[in-house]
Amino acid sequence: MRLLIVEDEKRLALSLAKGLTAEGYAVDVVHDGLEGLHRAGEGVYDLVVLDIMLPGMNGYRVCAALRAAGHDVPILMLTAKDGEYDEAEGLDTGADDYLTKPFSYVVLVARIKALLRRRGTGGPSPVISLGAIEIDTAARRVHRDGSEVTLTAKEFAVLEQLATRAGTVVSKAEILEHVWDFAYDGDPNIVEVYISALRRKLGATLIKTVRGAGYRLESR
Amino acid sequence: MRLLIVEDEKRLALSLAKGLTAEGYAVDVVHDGLEGLHRAGEGVYDLVVLDIMLPGMNGYRVCAALRAAGHDVPILMLTAKDGEYDEAEGLDTGADDYLTKPFSYVVLVARIKALLRRRGTGGPSPVISLGAIEIDTAARRVHRDGSEVTLTAKEFAVLEQLATRAGTVVSKAEILEHVWDFAYDGDPNIVEVYISALRRKLGATLIKTVRGAGYRLESR
DNA sequence: CCTCGACGATCAGCAGGCGCATGGGGATCA
DNA sequence: TGATCCCCATGCGCCTGCTGATCGTCGAGG
Numbered sequence: 001m002r003l004l005i006v007e008d009e010k011r012l013a014l015s016l017a018k019g020l021t022a023e024g025y026a027v028d029v030v031h032d033g034l035e036g037l038h039r040a041g042e043g044v045y046d047l048v049v050l051d052i053m054l055p056g057m058n059g060y061r062v063c064a065a066l067r068a069a070g071h072d073v074p075i076l077m078l079t080a081k082d083g084e085y086d087e088a089e090g091l092d093t094g095a096d097d098y099l100t101k102p103f104s105y106v107v108l109v110a111r112i113k114a115l116l117r118r119r120g121t122g123g124p125s126p127v128i129s130l131g132a133i134e135i136d137t138a139a140r141r142v143h144r145d146g147s148e149v150t151l152t153a154k155e156f157a158v159l160e161q162l163a164t165r166a167g168t169v170v171s172k173a174e175i176l177e178h179v180w181d182f183a184y185d186g187d188p189n190i191v192e193v194y195i196s197a198l199r200r201k202l203g204a205t206l207i208k209t210v211r212g213a214g215y216r217l218e219s220r
Numbered sequence: 221m222r223l224l225i226v227e228d229e230k231r232l233a234l235s236l237a238k239g240l241t242a243e244g245y246a247v248d249v250v251h252d253g254l255e256g257l258h259r260a261g262e263g264v265y266d267l268v269v270l271d272i273m274l275p276g277m278n279g280y281r282v283c284a285a286l287r288a289a290g291h292d293v294p295i296l297m298l299t300a301k302d303g304e305y306d307e308a309e310g311l312d313t314g315a316d317d318y319l320t321k322p323f324s325y326v327v328l329v330a331r332i333k334a335l336l337r338r339r340g341t342g343g344p345s346p347v348i349s350l351g352a353i354e355i356d357t358a359a360r361r362v363h364r365d366g367s368e369v370t371l372t373a374k375e376f377a378v379l380e381q382l383a384t385r386a387g388t389v390v391s392k393a394e395i396l397e398h399v400w401d402f403a404y405d406g407d408p409n410i411v412e413v414y415i416s417a418l419r420r421k422l423g424a425t426l427i428k429t430v431r432g433a434g435y436r437l438e439s440r
Numbered sequence: 441c442c443t444c445g446a447c448g449a450t451c452a453g454c455a456g457g458c459g460c461a462t463g464g465g466g467a468t469c470a
Numbered sequence: 471t472g473a474t475c476c477c478c479a480t481g482c483g484c485c486t487g488c489t490g491a492t493c494g495t496c497g498a499g500g
Contacts, residue, residue, distance in 0.1 A: 022469095041316070068292075152475060168358040190477060192459060210360050211458070211485075212373030372486060409448090410488065416449060431447075431496070 001116065001160060002026040002044060002178050006036030006062065007051040007078065016049070019105055020112075024140055024153035028181045033057030037065055044177050045073055047115055049108075050095070052079040060093045067094035074115040078103075113138060128163045130217065133202055135163050142202070149201050154179065158194045162207065162217040171214035223332070225249045226256030226282065227271040227298065236269070239325055239398050240332075253277030257285055265293055267335055269328075270315070272299040287314035294335040298323075325398040348383045350439060353422055355383050362422070369421050374399065378414045382427065382437040391434035 003020060007013040008031045017027045028045075030036045033054035040048050040062070048066075052059035063075055077095040096118075097111050117138060128135040134143040140156055142149045151159065157179045162170055172191045176184070195215060199207055208216045223240060227233040228251045237247045248265075250256050253274035260268050260282070268286075272279035283295055297315040317331050348355040354363040360376060362369045371379065377399045382390055392411045396404065415435060419427055428436045 038314070154476070169360045187478065189459090189479085193461090193477075196460065196462095209459070213360050213376075216359060374487065407489070409490090412448060413450080413488080416451095419449095429448075 001046050001157060002028070002181070003047050003049065003112070004036065004040055004045045005029045005049045006033065006040070006054065006059070007031065007049065008054050009051075016105075016108070020109070022153070023109065024156050026157065026179050026181045028183075031055070033059065033062050037062045039182075040066055040073060041071065043071065043073075046178075047074045047076065047112060049076050049078065049112070052077060063095050064093040074118070076108075076111060076115060128166070130163065130166060130206070130219065133206060135159065144202055151198075151201065155194055155197055155201070158191070159198055159202075162215060166217045167219035169210050169214045169216045174214070222265050223247050223267050223269065224256070224259055224265045225269045226253065226260070226274065226279070227251065227269065228274050229271075235397055236325075236328070238394070240329070251275070253279065253282050257282045260286055260293060261289060261291065263291065263293070267294045267296065267332060269296050269298065269332070272297060283315050296328075296331055296335060325400075348386070350383065350386060350426070350437065353426060355379065364422055371418075371421065375414055375417055375421070378411070379418055379422075382435060386437045387439035389430050389434045389436045394434070 001024070003025050005013055005016055005020075005027060007016070007029070010031065013029045013031065017029050020027045028039065030039055031054075034056040036048075036050065036054070037057060039045075050059045050063060054062070057065075059077060059079075063077070066073070066075070074097075075095045077098045078101060079098070080101045096115055099108060099111060128137065132145045136142070137160060142151055142156070142159070158175060161175055161178050172188045175191050176188060180190075195207055195209075206217065208218060210216055225233055225236055225240075225247060227236070227249070230251065233249050233251065237249050240247045248259065250259055251274075253276035255276065256268075256270065256274070257277060259265075270279045270282060274282070277285075279297060279299075283297070286293070286295070294317075295315045297318045299318070299320060316335055319328060319331060348357065352365045356362070357380060362371055362376070362379065378395060381395055381398050392408050395411050396408060400406075400410075415427055415429075426437065428438065430436055
C-alpha cells in the first residue's frame with residue numbers, strides 16, 4: 001500500500017511520513033504542487049494526501065488536474081482553518097475527504113484507512129480469505145488456521161500486494177513499485193527475501209513462483 | 221484504440237506498427253519530430269510512442285511542447301541505452317513511461333497496456349478459450365481439458381502470440397520479432413523448437429503448420 | 441511413380457540465469 | 471544498549487533457453 005504526501009511544511013511532512021511508514025505503508029513525499037501532480041499521475045499510489053497551500057501549483061488545481069486526466073486515486077486534502085480556502089471548494093474539485101489543520105495524527109490515520117477501505121473492497125469486508133490464511137487489511141493482522149501470525153511491516157505489505165491481486169501473476173518489478181518508495185534503488189533480490197520469509201511463516205504452498213514472470217497467490 | 225508511433229528508424233517503426241496492429245490497435249507512424257508533434261496535437265490518439273533521437277525536433281522537446289499545450293495523452297518514451305539522454309530527463313518533460321533500447325516486444329506491449337489501463341480504458345479480455353485449451357493471460361495459466369499444463373515463460377509467450385491472432389497465419393519472423401528482442405539474430409529454428417514443445421504439451425492438433433508461411437492456431 | 445532437394449520436427453547437451461537460502465551489517469526504536 | 475527489522479551479498483542448485491545435428495516430411499519434376 002503506497003501513499004504520496006504532497007506537503008510543503010517539511011516538518012509536518014516528515015512527521016507524517018515517519019508515522020505512516022511505521023504503520024506499514026510505503027510513503028513518498030514531495031514538497032511542490034507540480035511535482036506532486038506528476039508523481040500522482042504515475043498511477044502507482046493507493047492514496048494521495050494533498051495540502052492546499054503549495055508552491056508551484058496549489059492543491060485544488062493539482063486535484064482538479066488529476067481528476068481531469070481520469071485518475072480516480074483517493075485524495076485526502078489538508079488545509080489551514082483560516083478562511084480563504086474552504087471545505088466545499090476542496091470537495092468540489094474531486095477530493096474524497098478533507099481535514100482541517102491542526103489535526104491529530106490518529107484522526108489522519110483513521111481517515112486514510114477509511115478511504116482505503118472504501119476503495120479497496122467496496123463492501124464492509126476488509127478481510128481477504130485464502131484457504132487457511134486470513135488477511136485483515138484494516139487491522140493489519142494475519143491468521144493461519146485460526147491462530148495469529150505476526151508479520152513485519154514490509155512482509156505484510158508484500159503479502160497485501162499479492163493478495164489484492166490473488167489469482168493473477170504479480171511481477172517482482174510491480175511488487176517493488178508498490179511496496180517500496182521511489183527513493184529505493186536496490187536489488188530486486190529483496191523481493192525474493194520477503195517471499196521467502198512469508199513462505200516460512202505462512203507455509204510454502206501459498207505463494208507460487210511463476211518462473212520468469214513473478215509470483216501468484218492462489219485465490220483459494 | 222489508436223496509437224501514434226514517432227520513430228525514425230524505419231525498420232523498427234514498421235515492425236512495431238505491424239505487431240501492434242495485430243494486437244488490435246489502430247496505428248499511425250511518422251518519422252519526424254515536428255510531424256509527430258502536429259499529429260499528436262490533433263488529440264485523436266490514445267497513446268504516443270515517442271523516440272528521443274529524431275530528425276526535426278527531438279523527443280524531449282516534442283513531449284514538453286505537448287504538455288505545455290495542455291495535452292495529457294499518455295506518452296511512452298524510447299531511447300538508446302548509451303548515455304547522453306537519460307530517464308530522469310524524459311520523465312521530467314512529462315513522459316508517462318520510458319523504455320530503453322533494445323527492448324522486447326512483449327515488454328513494450330505490457331507497458332502500453334499498463335498506461336492505457338491507468339487511464340481507465342481496459343485492455344482485452346484476459347481469458348482466451350480455444351476448444352479444449354484455455355489461456356488465462358493474467359494468471360499465466362493454461363488448461364487442457366480442465367487440467368493445468370505448466371509452460372515456461374517463452375513457451376507461454378509464443379502461445380500467447382499465436383492465440384491473440386487465432387485463426388490467422390503467423391509467420392516465424394513475426395513470432396521472433398514479438399517474443400524475442402529486436403536485437404535477437406539467432407537461429408530461426410528456435411521457433412520450431414518451441415512449437416514442438418507446445419505441441420507435446422497441448423496436443424499435436426492445436427497448432428497447424430502452414431508450410432512456407434508460418435503457423436496457425438485454430439480458433440475452435 | 442520415384443527421386444531429390446528444401447523445409448520442418450525433434451532430440452540431446454551445455455552454459456548461463458533465475459530463484460532460494462542464509463548470514464552479517466546498518467539503522468531504528470524502546 | 472539491546473532487540474528488531476530491513477537490506478545487501480554471496481553461493482548454490484536447478485531449470486530454462488539455445489545450439490547443432492539428425493531425422494522426417496512435403497512437393498515438384500523427370
